[in-house]
Amino acid sequence: MxxxxxxxxxxxxxxxxxxxxxxxxxxxxxxxxxxxxxxxxxxxxxxxxxxxxxxxxxxxxxxxxxxxxxxxxxxxxxxxxxxxxxxxxxxxxxxxxxxxxxxxxxxxxxxxxxxxxxxxxxxxxxxxxxxxxxAAQRALLRLPGPAVGPLRLAVRYVSAADASRIGGDLYSVLETPHGTRVAVGDVRGKGLAAVQTAAVVLGAFREAAYDEAGLRGVAARIEASVERHVPDGEFTTALFAEFRAPGRMELLQYGHVAPIRVDREGRVHVLDAPDPWVPLGLGRLATGEPTTWGQPFGAEDVLVLCTDGVIEARHRRSGEFYPLAERVGPLVQGAARSAGELEAAVERVYADLLAHTGGELRDDALLLLITRTD
Known part of the structure; x- marks a missing residue:
């Protein structure tokens, strides 16, 4: 038996x-x-x-x-x-x-x-x-499959919280009536308080992503939820992406790490926001409105999304930050060919990150690679 x-x-x-x-x-x-x-x-x-x-x-x-x-x-x-x-x-x-x-x-x-x-x-x-x-981490993140809508995904998530695999970095990928939408965020702080804030952000995103026609509406709903349920002074950097028409994507940045697009030749394009906005939870301190911007995203491109834990990982001896934009090109070039190639690519980047730090990360770190399947 x-x-x-x-x-x-x-x-x-x-x-x-x-x-x-x-x-x-x-x-x-x-x-x-x-x-x-x-x-x-x-x-x-x-x-x-x-x-x-x-x-x-x-x-x-x-x-x-x-x-x-x-x-x-x-x-x-x-x-x-x-x-x-x-x-x-x-x-x-x-x-x-x-x-x-x-x-x-x-x-x-x-x-x-x-x-x-x-x-x-x-x-x-x-x-x-x-x-x-x-189990709580999995319930909170609701890990997406290797493919969502027209997108193929590969992810590495590491928590720096002691005695736990749970942290304040977050991501979600949803197929909605308005296209495939992606959210990546980094909550200020660590531990259970960061997890509670991440739960608020992810819950609001999962509701708003299906209801709102545009990314600005999605982000506004999340901002309102954060203001109601998160203590003053706490904030979350976030990046939202929307994929509707083939070959294009729309981005909206809230104080988050700039995304990187790697083309078929391995050239790196850092996608800095033309009008960057403050993190979620600090909207009341800013004037005006956040704006989205469009970027090309071809069938052989790789979109690299991450959190501060990746780019601020320090070298084991010199203390220099991890130069993601300088190293990621050859590491992910050609990863759009198949799911296996994409998974191997995220593993290469993660291994290179650990080699840079000497095998240990001191902060929560999220690394998400996205390619198109169409």
């Missing part, structure tokens, strides 16, 4: 190293047994180093389950007996010393088994939190 796996099981296995085979998790403790035994043997019979075997339970408690720990520590106990025979521990003083070492070893073994049990309980709790956060 097949037994259903708990949703937290994969996360628990990754967090507590239980996805590794037993021999790999036991290797540090077994290596400690071997090193102590070798040290005793090489030091000669006039030195008795077997009591150093007490390090084995402590090492085993880091990676093994309680039952596995007892089994590995039994190997260490056998090694202690073997070494005592080799070192000829036979007089009364040596025997007392051996007895004390054995008692210490057994006590440490039992204590380490308890520590391993506590470690696994905490890992299970951490895995549960991580799984709930991931």
């Amino acid at each position: 097949h037994r259903a796996q708990s949703p937290t099981t994969p996360a628990l296995q990754a967090i507590d190293l239980q996805n590794l085979p037993f021999w790999r998790r036991a290797a540090p403790a077994l290596l400690a047994v071997l090193l102590v035994a070798l040290a005793d043997l090489l030091s000669g019979k006039d030195r008795y180093l077997a009591p150093l075997m007490t390090v084995v339970p402590a090492v085993a408690a880091l990676t093994l389950k309680p039952g596995e720990l007892l089994a590995v520590c039994a190997v260490g106990l056998i090694a202690v007996f073997g070494l005592s025979h080799y070192d000829q521990v036979d007089n009364i003083n040596d025997a007392r010393f051996l007895y004390g070492a054995m008692v210490s070893y057994l006590v440490l073994t039992l204590f380490s088994a308890w520590v391993a049990r506590v470690r696994m309980r905490r890992a299970a709790a951490f895995a549960a939190v991580s799984s709930v956060a991931e």
Whole structure:
């Protein structure tokens, strides 16, 4: 009979190293047994180093389950007996010393088994939190498929929030009666407060995108919702895009990172807004109205959208920002040919970003590549 796996099981296995085979998790403790035994043997019979075997339970408690720990520590106990025979521990003083070492070893073994049990309980709790956060992220973002309307998508999303996969960057792609509409945003701050703001923005976008005939109307609805439901002083940078006729797109920018279009030859076109607008939540401070602008978007072009976490990622040594516009051209050139090429392209950009930072991002980061399927 097949037994259903708990949703937290994969996360628990990754967090507590239980996805590794037993021999790999036991290797540090077994290596400690071997090193102590070798040290005793090489030091000669006039030195008795077997009591150093007490390090084995402590090492085993880091990676093994309680039952596995007892089994590995039994190997260490056998090694202690073997070494005592080799070192000829036979007089009364040596025997007392051996007895004390054995008692210490057994006590440490039992204590380490308890520590391993506590470690696994905490890992299970951490895995549960991580799984709930991931489920909340998926429910919030409602991840689109690899194709929406005439668009093909590839995305990488990384949250910098501690103990969680949830963050304040947001995106949504919807097929509506007014064309295919895209929203990308970056909420000021991190953690649950940023998630709450992202929920407000995404909820408003999903409603307005179907109702409003133009992007300005969509953005105005979102701005009104943010003013009602988000605390004063909090804001969200955003970029909206609309795809109706083949070969063209319409853009609307609210203080967000400028989009990039890469053409079939790999040339990079940074699409700066002719009249940039303030972020969502700060509209009351501005005068006038935001304006949209049109851009070509051919069948072999790649549109690159991202958040500040990408372009403000610092070099691991020099501290320089990641030069996305300088590097992205050759990394995504030709990605419009197929879904597989597009997915490989976003992976190349993400890998290049991690190489720039040394493998770690300190801020939420969203990278979205879009091409046309028509």
